[in-house]
Amino acid sequence: MARAENKETAGPATRLVARVARDCRLRRQWTQDQLGAEIGFSGAAVSAMETCAQPASDEMLVALERVLGEGMGVFEQAREFVRLDKLPAQFKDYALLEQRVLxxxxxxxxxVHGLFQTEAYARALIGGGYPPLSEQRVEELVEVRMSRKALFDREPVALIELVLDESVLRRPIGSGEIMREQLQHLAECAKRRNVTLQVLPLDCGLAGECAGAHGELNLVETPEHDHLIYLEPQDESLLIKDPGKVSTYAQRYAKIRAQALGPRESLGLIERLAGDQQ
Known part of the structure; x- marks a missing residue:
């Protein structure tokens, strides 16, 4: 949704796109309505983009590149950075880091971890959160969340390991159909050569300990082989670099992984649960 306050908080990529698009339009002596007709958007949508009241959507950037780009690729290259502008402030630094990880x-x-969510699952989750968001904002956040999946096929290959608490698989989000699709997607991800997926069973604590009781975590290895911990409690953001603390979290993660079902057994459980969804 176009909002006046967006003009004050717009990120640098959003502002750059707005300036370049406006300059290109004026050089052609087009009105906003005329540019809108060329790219398949309303004149009001073009105005909202040029004033930063509404950041350009991915579809608008593709159309702007086709109509105004002149082969330079400016709008095409801006797509990644405009998506980052749309992220919640506390997540932006980690999002840049995530793109580069080893x-x-x-x-x-x-x-389900955001990297592994289907579009329908993400939309149901984000749209059902609190405080409530506008439909436009929900779609923006779904778009940028889906764009993170490029990491799975990036070169050089990133190695991704996920341990899911079994309760995640049994907690329905959206509908039975959405959940079945999500479980099937997890099964497909588990079969990737650069992905290891394990499930921490509900009864792991019967042995007297549950290493996962402290909550979720992300352990990151950077291209420089630094190891960092990223935590996101209650929509806050915490990036931990202290080697001693990182070591403690890494040891805890190793214990979580050791208490989890093996990859084959985990895949079997996910497939069985997908079959149970109606």
Missing amino acids: ALHLYATLV
């Missing part, structure tokens, strides 16, 4: 070791306790 390896990720993840533990999720409440819902």
Whole structure:
């Protein structure tokens, strides 16, 4: 939704796109309505983009590149950075880091980790959150969340390991159909050569300990082989670099992984649960 306050908080990529698009339009002596007709958007949508009241959507940037780009690729290259502008402020630094990682070791306790979410699951989750968001904002956040999946096929290959608490698989989000699709997607991800997916069973605490009781975590290895911990409690953001603390979290993660079902057994459980969804 176009909002006046967006003009004050718009990120640098959003502002750059707005300036370049406006300058290109004026050089052609087009009105906003005329540019809108060329790219398949309303004149009001063009105005909202040029004033930063509404950041350009991915579809608008593709159309702007086709109509105004002149082969330079400015709007095409801006797509990644405009998506980053749309992220919640507390997540932006980690999002940039995530794109560059050598390896990720993840533990999720409440819902499927964002990297592994389907579009429908993400939309149901984001749209059902609190405080309520506008439909436009929900779609923006779904779009940028889906764009993170490029990490799975990036070169050089990133190694991604995820341990899911079993309760995540059994907690329905959206509908039975959405949940079945999500479980099937997890099964497909588990078969990737650069992905290891394990499930921490509900009864792991019967042995007298549950290493995952402290909550979810993200253990990151950077291209420089630094190891960092990223935590996101209650929509806050915490990036931990202290080697001693990182070591403690890494040891805890290793214990979580040791208490989890093996990859084959985990895949079997996910497939069985997908079959149970109606």
